[in-house]
Amino acid sequence: MPRSPTTNTYTVTWDILPEDFVLPDDPVDNINQPSLAAALTEGLELAGKLPDNVLTTTNYGICATLNGKVVVKAPDWSYIPNLRVPRERVIRSYTPQIQGDVPLIVMEFLSDTEGGEYSNKPTHPPGKWFFYEQVLRVPYYIIFEPDAGALELYGLNEIGQYRVQEPDDRGRYWLEGINLSLGVWQGKRENRMSYWLRWWNEQGQLLLWGTE
Numbered sequence: 001m002p003r004s005p006t007t008n009t010y011t012v013t014w015d016i017l018p019e020d021f022v023l024p025d026d027p028v029d030n031i032n033q034p035s036l037a038a039a040l041t042e043g044l045e046l047a048g049k050l051p052d053n054v055l056t057t058t059n060y061g062i063c064a065t066l067n068g069k070v071v072v073k074a075p076d077w078s079y080i081p082n083l084r085v086p087r088e089r090v091i092r093s094y095t096p097q098i099q100g101d102v103p104l105i106v107m108e109f110l111s112d113t114e115g116g117e118y119s120n121k122p123t124h125p126p127g128k129w130f131f132y133e134q135v136l137r138v139p140y141y142i143i144f145e146p147d148a149g150a151l152e153l154y155g156l157n158e159i160g161q162y163r164v165q166e167p168d169d170r171g172r173y174w175l176e177g178i179n180l181s182l183g184v185w186q187g188k189r190e191n192r193m194s195y196w197l198r199w200w201n202e203q204g205q206l207l208l209w210g211t212e
C-alpha cells in the first residue's frame with residue numbers, strides 16, 4: 001500500500017472541463033472490464049438501488065483542478081451517490097462539488113497492462129491512488145483482479161488516508177453509504193465462466209441479474 005504524502009500543500013479547485021480539453025482516448029486494458037462494470041450496475045438497477053439522483057460511470061472522466069492544472073481520471077467503475085444536475089448536463093466528464101457529490105466508490109480492474117492503480121505520484125499528472133485519496137477523497141477505493149478473483153478494498157480513515165479493510169467471515173465487505181455488501185462470486189455470465197463482483201443486501205441476499 002502506498003504511503004500518503006504528508007508534507008506538501010495541494011490546492012484543489014472544481015471547474016467544469018473546458019470544451020476544448022482533449023480527453024484521453026485510451027482503449028480498455030482488458031476485454032472483460034466493460035462486462036464487470038455492467039454486472040455491477042445491473043445488480044443495483046434491478047434491485048431498485050439506483051434512484052434518479054445516483055450515477056454510475058464506466059471509464060468516464062472524473063476531473064478536478066490540482067494546483068491550477070486539470071486532472072482527469074476514468075475509473076473502470078464508480079458510484080456517485082448524489083447528482084445535483086440533470087444527467088444530460090454531465091457531458092464528456094463529471095466534476096464533483098459542481099455537478100454532484102464526490103464518488104462514494106471508485107474501482108479499478110487489474111489487467112496484464114500496468115495501469116498504475118497503486119501510483120501515489122503527486123506531480124502532474126498525479127497517480128490514481130493519489131488522485132482518489134488526496135484530491136477527490138473517495139471513501140472507498142477498490143482494486144479487483146478478475147482472473148484470480150482477488151479483491152482489495154481500501155477505506156478512507158479519519159486522517160484522510162486509505163487503509164486496507166478486512167472482509168467479514170463470508171469474504172464480503174460492508175459499504176456504508178450504499179448499505180450493501182460487496183464480494184467475489186464465481187460463475188457464468190455472458191458466456192464467461194470466471195470471477196465477478198456481486199452485491200448482497202443487509203439480509204445477506206444476493207442482488208440478482210436479469211438472467212437469474
